[in-house]
Amino acid sequence: MNIPFRTVALALTASLLASAANAQDVTLRFQHFVSPNSANPKHFIEPWAEKIEADSDGRIKVEIYPFMQLGGSAPDQFDLIQDGVIDGGWVIPGYQAGRFPEAEVLELPFMVTKSAEEASIAAWHYTQKYLADDFENVHLIAAHMHGRxxxxxxxxxxxxxxxxxxxxxxxxxxxxxxxxxxxxxxxxxxxxxxxxxxxxxxxxxxxxxxxxxxxxxxxxxxxxxxxxxxxxxxxxNLYFIWAMNKDVYEGLPDDLRAVIDANSGLMASAWAGRAHDTGDAExxxxxxxxxxxxxxxxxxxxxxxxxxxxxxxxxxxxxxxxxxxxxxxxxxxxxxxxxxxxxxxx
Missing domain, CATH: 3.40.190.170 (Bacterial extracellular solute-binding protein, family 7)
Structure with missing residues (x-):
């Protein structure tokens, strides 16, 4: 049976449009405040970004900016994320003294072990139980501690x-x-x-x-x-979060949010801790x-x-x-x- 050329062309166009819609590209700009050669960027942040890109089949591109290249200072980081100035980043809540008092518990003397991975597992569980309200205006990806x-x-x-x-x-x-x-x-x-x-x-x-x-x-x-x-x-020790702007996260298509979710939580927190353990040895x-x-x-x-x-x-x-x-x-x-x-x- 011969199918008219116009019918084939219309079908092909519709297919391409559907594919384009499904292949929506998203660029996320994250920043941190240290050298890209330091442990967390080298062993967690950059590999995390690469995994997000791979798991999304390239539909999410994550750009990482060290040394606060997108503006602001390290103590500003939480507000930069919350206000949508950047899409995400690495935050030390303690840099804003008194703002997150419950987070200070994990930074008290001799509170956590010298293993950053162990400490970060505890930090994620503690965060889930006690700090959800503090961070409700951002989307939390990981919570972790550094090494000794x-x-x-x-x-x-x-x-x-x-x-x-x-x-x-x-x-x-x-x-x-x-x-x-x-x-x-x-x-x-x-x-x-x-x-x-x-x-x-x-x-x-x-x-x-x-x-x-x-x-x-x-x-x-x-x-x-x-x-x-x-x-x-x-x-x-010092307590950190890896977070992104809540509106940006919620604005992602369901399947791309699932990619972020699969690389978040306890898994990502432990990974960030291991990065510090590796860096400590180096x-x-x-x-x-x-x-x-x-x-x-x-x-x-x-x-x-x-x-x-x-x-x-x-x-x-x-x-x-x-x-x-x-x-x-x-x-x-x-x-x-x-x-x-x-x-x-x-």
Missing amino acids: GLVHKKGPAVETVEDFGGLKLRGPSRPATLLLEKLGAEPVGLPVPAFPDALAKGVVDGGVITWEMSPSLKLDELTDSHTDVAGAHSLY GKLVMEAAGNQIATLSDAETDRIKALGEEVIAEWIAEKAEKGLSAAALVEDARAMVAAAQADGS
Whole structure:
């Protein structure tokens, strides 16, 4: 049977139009505030973007902009996402002190283990239970922690609590600065990008940050020693979210939202944590190769710091309880979630 050419042409046109509609292309612009060579961008953010593109058969393109290239500063990041200035990005809620008080629980001294993957699994569960309201105006993809926090400084490593006295040390969050004050140091609040310049100019003597950030911040050149605490728990940690604009997410076709969903949640949070663990191992090797002093405080000195950390926690609980938070219960539940993640990982 001969089918008229016009009928074939119309059918082909309709098919092509349907295919074009199904193959809707979306470009998402995400940004972060560190070097693309640091651990989270290298081992999580960029691979996550590549997986989104692959899983969507190229229908979603994810552009990643480091160093806040789309504008704003690191403390602005949550609002940039919420307000639709950018489609998504990496956020440290603690950079806006007091705005997300329940998130501070995970950053209290010795709260989480040195395994960023374990800590991030606990962080996702904690976020789902307690922080949904805080982040209701964005679409949450992952919630995670970085790896162990250490003291990096010019000159010899700290060996005792007394060695902290008078040191000007960069602190990344309110809980971390409270602990530094208890130790007798003078905390200086600085976002990550400002730390190297402050070191080079002598504004600070050092600071607390991870192994994995050390190479990109040139701490092999700007500091001489790196000191960890003893035991399985980290001196301090920092809480992060990976999120996108809610309207942008909800405006995606159902099948493309499903691609985002399949790469979100516990899976993505654990992945982000593993990225930091990988980066910590790499960063420590760079500091060792530079000949810098690598030290671990004794169990006795670590116990002294833990006792000061418990004072910070008790004061935090009292302060937040006055403002209506069930602060003691939050701390207890967070510790239980961390212990469960640690048990599952052992």
